[in-house]
Amino acid sequence: MNLFQVYPLFNINPVKAEGSFLWDDKGQKYLDFYGGHAVISIGHNHPHYQNKLKSQLEKISFYSNSVQNDLQTELAKKLGELSGYENYSLFLCNSGAEANENALKLASFHNGKQKVIYFSGSFHGRTSAAVSVTDNPKIVAPVNFSERFIKCEWNNVAQLKQLFAENQGEISSIIIEGIQGVGGIVLPTEEMIQTLKNLCAENEVVLIMDEVQSGYVRSGKFFAHQEFDIQPDLITVAKGMGNGFPMGGVLISPIFKASNGLLGTTFGGNHLSCAAGIAVLEVIKNENLLENSEKMGAYIESEIQNFNHIKSIRRRGLMIGIELDQPCAEIRSNLLMKHHVFTGNSNDANVLRILPALNITEKEADIFIGALNSVLEN
Known part of the structure; x- marks a missing residue:
């Protein structure tokens, strides 16, 4: 059996990191x-991450969500404390696409309504509803298309208000x-975010903030939306x-x-994944990675x-787009x-996307800086 070739691959085979x-x-050594x-x-x-996973492997790596799992509780507590969302609840799953699927479903269960507004340039995943709110017709199969999903131009406040009036x-x-992220490190305006907040509140619409790429300290805040005075519903x-x-x-x-059965997952929140998630939060806190990111x-x-050759730099923390x-x-x-x-690249052909580890040092940054300067000088 051969692999189903859907990825353009560099001729590089990493074996150690x-x-x-x-x-x-x-x-050959590479800077990531x-x-x-x-x-x-x-x-x-x-x-710390390695030790946490090794220790957990010696105990139990998986059982389903039909039993108690104290690691889930520990992860939720630490995530709430670090993010500032201690009064929220946590549903665990396996990927960003799955997270967005469940958020869209939960919103519709909550208010009984069907339509969803998304934005040009967006990427929310490749599964059923997630790909339907992704602005890339090439990856939206006919089975995924529905007129219930309505696109608004990014940062277009007038069009957003019009869509609310029409629907x-x-x-x-x-x-x-x-x-x-995939769109090219494109930032929302203050006006757009505040308009979203107000329109959602006035019309009983659930605001879902996708922080799959921009969250977890990537933007210099725990979540990118915390630059603004808002608390999304999901x-x-x-x-x-x-x-x-x-x-x-x-x-x-x-x-x-x-309620029982409202959402569900087989592998989400298993013992080994929770050990990994707890380790990440502990390193973020203990090594002050929020400050280091910015x-x-x-x-x-x-x-x-x-x-x-650099026209502009779009940046929040260590989420950097070089136009x-x-x-x-x-x-x-x-x-x-x-x-x-x-x-990395992006959907904008001219934007180079930079997403290094949150604990990089000036020594590692200087390697990239020197390499970029050398390439752009030619």
Whole structure:
């Protein structure tokens, strides 16, 4: 049997990782400034993370959600304390797409309405409802399409108000990324966020904040939306939550009432994933990664802002989009093949996406800065 080839692959086979570095099967060392789509939040094979998982493996790695699991309770408590959402509840699952599916479903259960507003440039996942609110027709199969999902242009307040007027009483939820990641590190305006907040409150619409990529300290705050004075009804998380272990979750406002069978998952919140999630939160707290995210993001921005071919830098914390005056594909390839630095792209062909581990140092940042300068000088 062969693999179902749906990914364009670099001819690189990583076999070892530590901190912000990878090694391939030929012994070549690489700087990881992309973290596998912002997944590696505390660095590869962090000692505390390793020890937590090893210890848990010696006890129990999995049982279903039909039994008590104190690790889930511990994870929820620590997440609430660090994020400032202690009065919310937590539903655990396996991925960002699954988190968004459950959030959209929970919103519709709550208010009995069907329609959902999403935004241009958005990416919320590849599963049923999640892909229906993703702005990429190439990955929306006919079975996923429905007129219940309504697209609004990003940061277009007038159109948002018009959509509410046209669909009065029918909108169940609005889903929006704290910062658009795949879209090219695109930031929402204060006006858009406040308008969303007010329209949702006035029309009994559930506000879902997708913090799958922008959450977990990535933006320099625990959640990107905390830059604004809002508390969404539902917050979805994944990626950096498990530092590579598949994990997702929904933070749920007290306005929602739980009932048996309302939501469910086979693997979500298993013992091993919870051990990974707890380790990540402990490292974030103990190593002050909230402060380091903003500090190192600002350092990188200040060092590269005058480089050739850079038009603008879109940044919050260590979520960085470098807009070039040309497509970034060749730049990204040269960084990888000539300087052995992993970076990311986006749906905007000119935007290079930078998502390093939250505990990077100036020494590691300088490797990237030097490589980028060398590539852009040519």
